[in-house]
Amino acid sequence: MSEVSDRPAGGVAGSAGDGNDGNAGRRESLLARAFVRLADTLADEFDLVEFLHGLSVDSMEIIGAEAASVMLADTRGGLRLVASSEERMRVLELFEIQSAQGPCLEAFGTGQAVQAGAAESRLRWPVFAPRASEAGFRVMCAVPMRARTDTIGALNLFRGNDEPFSDAELEIARAMAQVATIALIQERAIRERSLLVEQLQTALHSRVVIEQAKGMLAEHLSTTVDEAFQLLNKYARDHNRRLTDVARDVVDRKLSHDALARRPAE
Numbered sequence: 001m002s003e004v005s006d007r008p009a010g011g012v013a014g015s016a017g018d019g020n021d022g023n024a025g026r027r028e029s030l031l032a033r034a035f036v037r038l039a040d041t042l043a044d045e046f047d048l049v050e051f052l053h054g055l056s057v058d059s060m061e062i063i064g065a066e067a068a069s070v071m072l073a074d075t076r077g078g079l080r081l082v083a084s085s086e087e088r089m090r091v092l093e094l095f096e097i098q099s100a101q102g103p104c105l106e107a108f109g110t111g112q113a114v115q116a117g118a119a120e121s122r123l124r125w126p127v128f129a130p131r132a133s134e135a136g137f138r139v140m141c142a143v144p145m146r147a148r149t150d151t152i153g154a155l156n157l158f159r160g161n162d163e164p165f166s167d168a169e170l171e172i173a174r175a176m177a178q179v180a181t182i183a184l185i186q187e188r189a190i191r192e193r194s195l196l197v198e199q200l201q202t203a204l205h206s207r208v209v210i211e212q213a214k215g216m217l218a219e220h221l222s223t224t225v226d227e228a229f230q231l232l233n234k235y236a237r238d239h240n241r242r243l244t245d246v247a248r249d250v251v252d253r254k255l256s257h258d259a260l261a262r263r264p265a266e
Helices: 021-042 048-063 087-099 103-110 118-124 128-134 167-221 225-238 243-251 257-261
Strands: 067-073 079-084 114-116 139-147 150-159
Touching (some): 048 067, 048 079, 048 150, 048 167, 079 103, 087 103, 087 128, 103 114, 103 139, 118 128, 139 167, 150 167, 167 225, 167 243, 167 257
Antiparallel strands (some): 067 150, 139 150
16 A cells, blocks of 8 residues: 555645746745744743644644644553644544544554545545544545654644645645754753753752761761661651752751761660
């Protein structure tokens, strides 16, 4: 079976080759603005749902889909609906997940764009296609959200008429999905890197507190720094507390030095 079926021989509707320069210029303008928005995910207060809803709306306006939605993979590898252009699409996509068949699942699983008209879709997805037809959709298409070998979800594009998405329109959909994927991966990497920096700062601060507590204990008990650390560590284990919290209590004089120095009778 071909990767994408029911393609017309022509290019993008409303292109210069169709004698409609105005429509072509408008599409180029919309596409440029869409790519700017897709690349703007590194700004502060990034909202995932808003971003993917914007991807769905942009896809409809630029490619001429009647409805669109986005699914992303969860930590277990299953798809979850994150954004949809309308309630009809949301309900249908939830059914797609429940029935475990449909264009979005196939595009995500294969990493390739898929498209089918009303007749082929019933052969390809016998459970899902009739429900989509009842919702008023006749052309069903999905492109993977993929960057290199990393596929994180899929973009669904449906039409209510029998006109399939052209090769040029599918290329635009692939490009938009890929840019969105790269933006999401970069945003996730930045978030994880920020978390790592925060964790490192916390660890360094904890280390300073522990060193202070060790010095105070060693001076008060006339012992070595290593032995003082052992006392801190043993007290934390015996009382099921974090080492840093015990050390902070010592520094803040909430925990007496003698309490740590007490040893059970041998």
